[in-house]
Amino acid sequence: MVTAAARILAPTPAENSGEVEGIRLEVGDVSHAFAFEGKPLPVLNHVSFSAAPGEFVALLGPSGCGKSTLLRLVAGLDHPNTGRVTADGADIGTPDPSRILVFQDPTLYPWRTVEANVSLGLEARGILKAERHRVAQALALVGLSGFESAYPRQLSGGMAQRVALARALVNEPRLLLLDEPLGKLDSLTRITMQGELLKLWQRARFTALLVTHDVEEALFLAERVIVFSDRPARIAADVKVDVPYPRHRGDPRLAELRHHLLHLLGLDETW
Amino acid sequence: MSTALETLAARPRAAGRLPHLPLLGGAALWLAGAALTFALPDHNEGLTEIARTHELVVLQAGVGLLLAFAAIGLPWLGRVGRITAHWAPWLALGAAGLAAWELVTAKLGLLPLPFFAPPQGLLEVYLDDWPRLGISLWHSVKLLAWGYVIGAALGVLTGISIGWWQQASYWIHPVLRFIGPLPATAWLPIAFFAFPSSWSASVFLIALATGFPVTILTWSGIASVNKDYYDIARTLGASERFLVLKVAVPAALPHIFVGLFMGLGASFAVLVVAEMLGVKAGLGWYLSWAQGWAAYANMYAALLVMAVMCSSLITLLFRLRDRVLSWQKELVRW
Numbered sequence: 001m002v003t004a005a006a007r008i009l010a011p012t013p014a015e016n017s018g019e020v021e022g023i024r025l026e027v028g029d030v031s032h033a034f035a036f037e038g039k040p041l042p043v044l045n046h047v048s049f050s051a052a053p054g055e056f057v058a059l060l061g062p063s064g065c066g067k068s069t070l071l072r073l074v075a076g077l078d079h080p081n082t083g084r085v086t087a088d089g090a091d092i093g094t095p096d097p098s099r100i101l102v103f104q105d106p107t108l109y110p111w112r113t114v115e116a117n118v119s120l121g122l123e124a125r126g127i128l129k130a131e132r133h134r135v136a137q138a139l140a141l142v143g144l145s146g147f148e149s150a151y152p153r154q155l156s157g158g159m160a161q162r163v164a165l166a167r168a169l170v171n172e173p174r175l176l177l178l179d180e181p182l183g184k185l186d187s188l189t190r191i192t193m194q195g196e197l198l199k200l201w202q203r204a205r206f207t208a209l210l211v212t213h214d215v216e217e218a219l220f221l222a223e224r225v226i227v228f229s230d231r232p233a234r235i236a237a238d239v240k241v242d243v244p245y246p247r248h249r250g251d252p253r254l255a256e257l258r259h260h261l262l263h264l265l266g267l268d269e270t271w
Numbered sequence: 272m273s274t275a276l277e278t279l280a281a282r283p284r285a286a287g288r289l290p291h292l293p294l295l296g297g298a299a300l301w302l303a304g305a306a307l308t309f310a311l312p313d314h315n316e317g318l319t320e321i322a323r324t325h326e327l328v329v330l331q332a333g334v335g336l337l338l339a340f341a342a343i344g345l346p347w348l349g350r351v352g353r354i355t356a357h358w359a360p361w362l363a364l365g366a367a368g369l370a371a372w373e374l375v376t377a378k379l380g381l382l383p384l385p386f387f388a389p390p391q392g393l394l395e396v397y398l399d400d401w402p403r404l405g406i407s408l409w410h411s412v413k414l415l416a417w418g419y420v421i422g423a424a425l426g427v428l429t430g431i432s433i434g435w436w437q438q439a440s441y442w443i444h445p446v447l448r449f450i451g452p453l454p455a456t457a458w459l460p461i462a463f464f465a466f467p468s469s470w471s472a473s474v475f476l477i478a479l480a481t482g483f484p485v486t487i488l489t490w491s492g493i494a495s496v497n498k499d500y501y502d503i504a505r506t507l508g509a510s511e512r513f514l515v516l517k518v519a520v521p522a523a524l525p526h527i528f529v530g531l532f533m534g535l536g537a538s539f540a541v542l543v544v545a546e547m548l549g550v551k552a553g554l555g556w557y558l559s560w561a562q563g564w565a566a567y568a569n570m571y572a573a574l575l576v577m578a579v580m581c582s583s584l585i586t587l588l589f590r591l592r593d594r595v596l597s598w599q600k601e602l603v604r605w
Contacts, residue, residue: 077505099506101502109522110598
């Protein structure tokens with residue numbers, strides 16, 4: 001990580017080329033339901049919010065409340081029953097490499113090496129030959145240079161998730177959709193990776209949408225935390241995290257906000 | 272097996288000092304067998320005369336001497352030496368088995384000739400009839416290759432189609448369910464008059480027998496691919512062609528290889544039946560021809576060649592799989 005961290009701290013003009021213009025995301029009055037045992041199961045209930053270009057927004061709520069569904073809609077993998085999802089004003093109809101989803105599981109292709117996994121997006125779009133150098137850059141960014149020829153089964157959980165991040169970042173996404181990407185990591189790796197995620201975002205300035213049910217994680221990373229109710233998910237609160245970066249986990253203002261968020265989630269008595 | 276080889280390699284025997292004892296024992300047994308074959312008179316009371324006894328002695332003694340050299344020269348033999356050393360107990364057992372076989376057939380006549388051929392009977396077949404056996408082997412391999420390759424290719428394509436496209440599944444699946452479980456050999460009488468030659472009929476039958484398991488396993492492989500793999504690829508801008516060729520097929524390959532393995536086994540069965548009943552060439556034909564002439568030694572000899580052929584082809588398939596699926600952690604070794 002040393003090299004990647006050093007580069008982020010002192011970016012040279014050439015390396016700033018990774019910087020992109022984040023997407024302006026609008027979710028307008030979206031409702032969505034699944035068919036479950038023949039009956040519609042509503043998961044999203046009149047959800048509206050927007051994210052400014054380059055903003056880091058966390059979606060916080062109880063598990064199974066429909067946050068992941070929302071991410072799939074934004075990714076273009078599913079279409080909302082009612083309401084609109086737009087990127088820079090244009091309706092999102094199909095998946096696009098400018099909006100990339102990172103899952104809770106790294107879901108690397110086990111038959112591909114680390115390098116081939118990271119190359120996936122470039123290969124799928126037929127630009128791998130011209131843009132191959134970006135693969136090495138992305139791997140360096142997540143601190144995995146030297147692991148190019150390893151297979152996913154040889155990686156630890158944290159390393160695999162880093163590869164998944166590199167696989168997303170190599171496409172220079174303008175919107176990164178993170179579906180509990182650190183949810184399955186041990187708590188120490190998780191803290192490390194939160195810091196790395198933040199650096200990646202600060203370096204590239206994509207818009208980030210992070211689904212999480214970890215209050216501390218939301219507060220440490222995001223500029224805004226949108227709190228969802230239980231299913232069918234409504235927006236219960238939209239909380240601005242008015243703490244400048246770099247943040248410190250022990251910051252009293254973060255603790256205050258944490259109390260507030262737990263209160264909103266109905267977990268007040270645990271404070 | 273590789274671990275056993277490594278253990279042997281890890282503690283090399285002191286060069287030139289002590290010969291490898293299991294190999295030496297094996298050598299002794301082979302030489303003893305040769306002595307037995309040479310010293311005891313043949314029990315020549317049956318209808319068929321026992322010949323080639325001297326060649327058998329030479330063979331047994333030859334193997335014994337080679338093993339004796341190997342036992343002494345093991346440190347200089349490298350990889351070949353390690354493999355020989357690994358199989359030393361089996362080589363010893365082989366010597367004992369061969370000697371016992373020789374005793375109960377050629378020497379003591381406990382098992383009736385000609386139904387139970389003595390070892391030299393097989394040796395006689397290999398020495399005298401090798402051109403016919405060789406041509407039969409060639410015909411079998413050729414027929415099998417045509418049928419198997421066509422069947423496997425069609426099976427993979429069909430499996431991918433029904434695993435991927437709803438329409439293909441709708442039309443092909445019922446046909447597969449109805450016809451697939453039928454043993455390919457049941458088609459034999461129809462195939463032999465429906466096709467212009469018994470050879471093309473056999474290719475069809477072998478392809479049919481191969482195609483069914485390959486189709487089913489490919490299909491189930493495609494169906495069991497983690498759906499997230501597709502979502503990942505789609506968000507990264509993959510076309511449907513990319514999803515099929517670069518996601519679905521590689522993910523299904525472990526299943527496909529199981530299908531290819533099962534198909535190969537099925538193809539052997541059909542090959543032998545087809546050659547016994549219709550095709551006028553091949554090892555199956557050789558077997559039934561030998562049976563017609565009551566040439567039992569020839570039957571055993573052909574059976575042995577057939578076993579070596581089938582085993583080699585399976586080994587070849589497993590080697591291919593190990594190469595293609597090297598990313599998998601644990602594979603069953605053949």
